[in-house]
Amino acid sequence: MRLSVTSEVGRLKTVLVHLPGTEIDVMLPSMMEELLFDDILFGRVAREEHRRFQQMIRFVADEVYDLQDLLEETLEDPDARADVAADFSRRLRLTPKLRERLEALSAEQLAQAIVVGLPLTTGEAHEISPVPNLFFMRDPQVVIGDGVAISSMATEARSRESLISHYVFRKHPALRQRDIFWMDFYEEPWPRSKAKKKLRPTIEGGDVLVPRRDMLLVGVTERTNRAGVEYLASSLVASKAGVRTIYVVEIPKKRSYMHLDTIFTLISRNECLLFPPVIRPGGPESAKVFRLDLTKKAPVYSEEKSLLSALKRQKIDLEPIPCGGARLIDQQREQWTDGANAFALSPGIIILYERNTRTADELNRHGYHIVYEDDLLLGRTELELWNDKKYALMIQGNELSRARGGPRCMTMPLEREEI
Secondary structure, X not given: OOOEEOOOOOOEEEEEEOOOOHHHOOOOHHHOOOOOOOOOOOHHHHHHHHHHHHHHHHOOOOEEEEHHHHHHHHHOOHHHHHHHHHHHHHHOOOOHHHHHHHXXXXXXXXXXXXXXXXXXXXXXXXXXXXXXXXXXXXXXXXXXXXXXXXXXXXXXXXHHHHHHHHHHHHHOOOOOOOOOEEEEOOOOOOOOOOOOOOOOOOEOHHHEEXXXXXXXXXXXXXXXXXXXXXXXXXXXXXXXOOOOEEEEEEOOOOHHHOOHHHOEEEXXXXXXXXXXXXXXXXXXXXXXXXXXXXXXXXXXXEEEOOHHHHHXXXXXXXXXXXOOOOOHHHHHHHHHOOOOOOEEEEOOEEEEEOOOXXXXXXXXXXXXXXXXXXXXXXXXXXOOOOOOOEEEEEEOOOOHHHHOOOOOOOOEEEEEOOO
């Protein structure tokens, strides 16, 4: 399994996803706040929407992997299964009796227990809680170049997601013999800030964009803090990963802007989809942008006028396309429903939720052909991949979108072609 991600838009070759399983079927209203959901999903419909989403990806990508399948393959090795069962029990502080129960499980059963959880024999509580956020595959890890950074999640509810990624990327037979880690919060002790209140570094994949081999964009948001950015930066330098510059984008800490990719995504070599009130300079919520030079001995932040002007100076001149179109009310509505969270299959071929109709209209004005899921899956339309046509592939996702995450949130590219 090859890892190589040096852009946001190079043709997708392999990608990691997770079909939402029965872990979302056991959610209760009392769990919603703790598990960061705004609603309870209808599992059967969510799974069908996700299967169709994967079919859309396969029109361009070579391989689509499911993280739970990779975890099960990892656990087929008896030594790996024993190590994971013991480590998992230790980290979750499980009772000896429950640890014995886990150690007796098959690879498939243990993978299921780690993701779906283990209910008590009576009642509605769980001895091991489910992990319903796992289908937002963007966040637990980030592939940067030919390496991977295992995230430090901001909330306890999502911490097991990065632990699952840790097991797979450390122990899967196609990966375990290689030195691929730029950062792994489960393997290394993280630094503490010098402030009176010690700050745990946090960083999640939705806040990390890879515009070029030598450059990252990282959001400081509700989920990622500066300590996390600096820990990633020091790990990249120590590993000689080739990243020379990080643009740090500090955005308002709001639920609606939980990650950088909810307000800014790259969709072609020279275009981006964005939420103007935060990304454009001069507004009451405008993001502050800082350049972090990784060639210096110590981290030094230098402020930039705006994200787009900073990228232009780096010879990445992007035409901004506003999610929701020209009207502020439409921009606010469609940013909330992930209108800016596009996932690029290749330069100028992107996936979005079809409910974001104003965003689709704006993309159409910029030369994108709007293609709806049913037309493509039923063969009424074909993609002309051999030319430079631009497409916005609109997926239904009415149930998936209720979980507050878009197409980019649900995918983690493992390999893209160089551009």
